[in-house]
Amino acid sequence: MSTPIRTRYLPSPTGPFHVGGARTALFNYLYAKKHGGKFILRIEDTDLKRSKPEYEKDILESLSWLGIEWDEGPTLANSYETRSHKEKGGFGPYRQSERAQLPESSYKKYLQKLLKEGKAFYCFHSGKELKEERDTLLNAKKLPIHICEYRSLTLAEQETLKDTTSEYIIRFKTPLEQTISFKDEIRGELSFASDLIGDFSIARKDFWPLYNFAVVADDEEMKITHVIRGEDHIPNTPKQILLIEALGFRVPIYAHIPLILGQDRSKMSKRHGDTSVNEYRAQGYLPEAIFNFIALLGWNPGAGDNREILSKEELIREFSLAHVQKSGAIFDVQKLDWMNGEYIRAKSVAELARLCKPYLEEFLASSVSPQHSNILENVGMSDALIRDDYFKKIVMLEQPRLKKLSEIGERAEYFFRKPEYDRELLRWKNMADEELTKSLTFSKDIIESRITNHESRLEVEKTFFDAIGKSDKGKILWPLRVALTGKKASPGPFEIIEIMGIKKAGEYLDSALKKFG
RNA sequence: GCCGCUAUCUUCUAAUUGGCCAGGAAACCGGGCUUUCAAUCCGGUAAUACGGGUUCGAUCCCCGUUGGCGGCGCCA
16 A cells, blocks of 8 residues: 655745746646645744735635635635644644644654754854855855854853854754656656755744744644645755655655746746736636646646647546646737637536626726716616626627637627727728718618517528618628717627617617717 | 756757757747637757767767855754
8 A cells, every 4th residue: 555645835925826837836736636635725824924814815705716726725614814723634733833833743743852952053143254154155156055163062052152142043064975867757856965055944943843944843733645736846856865865755756847927038927017816817818728727837738639629527537747848938919719619609608798797897897987977878778777698699690700818808898889980990801971871871770670589690691682772781880889889899790689689780870870960 | 155956949948878850849930720718730949058089970978157046054
């Protein structure tokens, strides 16, 4: 019996939750699910100055929205503020700050062990001294690491010094002249010289744990078997392995995945603007599309499998670390747009309408400018009264055109308020004014007197084509379509009439005609 | 600066342990369908960073160069 697989994702709630983090979480999730293991969410919030409850909430909500469910960790009910300890899993608490505050914290236990065995020590250099040393080394073009003089003091000597000053910190006594190597599941054998690491800090004087140490302690306590994280953590790995060995823990399996890069090829981060999951959500990207898209960023199903649209279940089934790319991938929004469109087209109309409705309402409510309001004539349909059956028909029309849900407002606006007309846009090719007026009047005539049942698109279409005869269809249909929509691009006029009805269509044509006196 | 990772079209990527014309998708361009825009169908442009090896044969293995990225905190 092999040990059950346990993967984890450790976000730090110090800013909006980004797609890079979501991808790391996703890979851990896919790997765990593929092998019937557990995916653990642990919050790295020991940096109390920067960690914020709202950021943690953002992480939890974004992950849930994406469908990346964690088997253990904080829950949305267990908010950062209330600290109600409604967590899932038996290895809690899952917030580092809470673990550190436990009366018999494991951090303290392990720290004391290291100190006692002479594997860690108190460093009494002041922050100023450290900074100066660092600057000197940097200026001399040397590696800015700290190999501390206090490392060789006995514990008793250190305890004595503790009485003389309050400025000290706990460091790991990094063994010299050693090579630390480990196998990365994606990159193979990696090795590092211990001399280049220095005596790194592991805890503050009050035993408050620092990152590298905290990770090692918690991974042990939570029985983590696989560490799947961004390649920016490769340099941390030898430090963590040194700690693991000093504490006699088991070394987990490592896999360092490539970074997601911004358009400028640098690590995607805050400076790249709208990269937060929330922002994509607000713009109307579907969670399934983002899930699918980020899974394919740095990973593919492998040899000869050209599928790109893959469901969550398929992704879990196909996932393997062996097919993870080694080099970083640029987040290409254009391709995301395409994929989102694919998912939109795959939706049922009812579902899509439900998803689009808030975007439409928001658009109609927010885009009423003073200059706009006088044309906001109520054409038999008040904004507050968007009937579902009516809206569904509109959505059906826009479905093949939509890339993001947020586009629905702009695209379907004319169904709810009369458009503003641009004289030149109404004109088909070089049509003269009289010709244009004739065309619009012609359409108005047909609509008002010849169509008996506008709900039959076939009838509308046939009536029009019978009347137009063999003459240039563009002369009639282009001005009609623009009169109906006010836009240079839109669905066809017959489909629009079918939905908006002859009354409103007639009124729109009247307005368009007024442009030409 | 030092250490590490990495290198196939503009972008994401494929190429059974070295072997067809280097394949797919997005984007772009052209065409069909069309009043427009989409959707859809057909077609097209476009890449193994460079230099050495090893080999009958290298995108693949080795070395070097160059480029890109990451890390070097009492942050995580």
